[in-house]
Amino acid sequence: MMILHDDSELQTKAEPYYEPTEMAVRAGPWPRYWARMFDLLLGIAVLSFVAGILWPAFFGAAERNFTAISIVLIPIAMTIEAGIMALVGTTVGKAIAGIRVETIDHRRPTLGTLFVRNMRVWFFGLAAGIPIVALGTLSHNHRKLSAGDRTSWDEDEGTGVFEAGSSLTRTIIVAVLYIGILGGLVALGSIKPSPRDELLAAIPEMNRDLPKAVDNATxxxxxxxxxxxxxxxxxxxxxxxxxxxGVAARDIATRFSTLEATNRSTLCRAKSTNLIGSGISMRYRYSAEGGVIVDYTVTPADCA
Incomplete structure (x- = not known):
């Protein structure tokens, strides 16, 4: 749309999202909160899945350091979100909640504006992902929005969050989806792989440096x-x-009766901290020319 100003300069403006037939209504704090939480959860879940595919050890690291991993992933997810909003105008959470981020004259913000806005949300709204501090920043901004004020990031970037079909029902839907998905992910994360599955996953790493001399004769x-x-x-x-x-090996095989007894005793004493305590048996096979010379197994039943 071409607009001729009084100074006769010709300027071009982007078309608005829509032509409002009545005054646009700013979205309240709860639709904004639940849409934001849903989008963050979705973004972190997708990033975690991709990281786990590229780096299988990521899942173990995430389980041990969930808060630290989340703090790292949140700004990455919000950066990607800015690109999605610049491209399609909304996110999954905002679409479900029926809200939309616009400039104050109801146009789609640029990628740069959306990126800076999201980084301000991340720092001033979510306290850089630090849980305890975030409670304070979220409460502060909830009070501002409830009083009809704008958040600092919307004031600074010339943006606002407006209703686009928002309703109590849609807010409840996005909240329930968020809680349900979060609960499902927590439940999924609590499912531990069986000891055998963990062993199978560890075998390639265990064999990486083999064969390897244990001592002068083994x-x-x-x-x-x-x-x-x-x-x-x-x-x-x-x-x-x-x-x-084979002859020489059989000559010294009698030593293994003592070795076997010692090994069984050691494994059983420490069964609470080794694989025996997890229901895994340990088998030891010693070979020489001609085949297996010594073969014994220590089972959980041996240590009962």
Whole structure:
């Protein structure tokens, strides 16, 4: 739309979202809050999923340091959100709640404006993701909005959050969705993989540096899992590193009766901190030329 000003300068303005037939109504604090929480949850969930695919250890790190990981992911999610809003004009949470971020003359904010606004929301509204501090900033801004004032980030960026079909029902819907999804994610995170699944996931890392000499006469070749048994495969070697002959190996095999008894005793005493206590058996196989010389298993039943 071309507008001719009194000074005869010709300027171009972007078309508004719509032509208001009546005065636009600013959205209240609760639709804004629940839409924001929903969008943050969705953004963090998607980022976490992608990070977990690219870096499998991420899920373990997130479980141990949930607050720290969230603090890092929130500004990233809000940066992506700014791009989505610049592109399509809204977010999933805001669309459900029936609200929209606009300039004060009801136009779509630019990407730069949306980015700066979101960073201000992140810092001044969400206290950079620090939970205890955020309670204070959220309460402060709730009081401002309830009194009819604008938030500092909307004042500074010349924006506002306006109703676009907002209603109590839509606010309740987005709140219920947020609580339901959050509860589902918490429940999902509380499901622990079985000890066997954890073992299977750890096997590639355990085998990464194998074969490896354990001492002058033993090489650990590989580690594997069979059902609920962790198997260590060793080879008996001579001092020069060559595989020990079957005859020589059988000559020293009698020593393994003492080794086996010691190993069983050690594993059983510490079963509360090792795999035996998780229901996993430990099998040890020692081979030389001609095949397996010694093969024994320590089971949870042995330590009962």
């Amino acid at each position: 090489v650990l070749n590989r580690v594997s899992v069979d059902a609920s048994t962790l198997i260590y495969d060793y080879t008996l070697t001579n001092r020069d590193g060559s595989t020990m002959s």
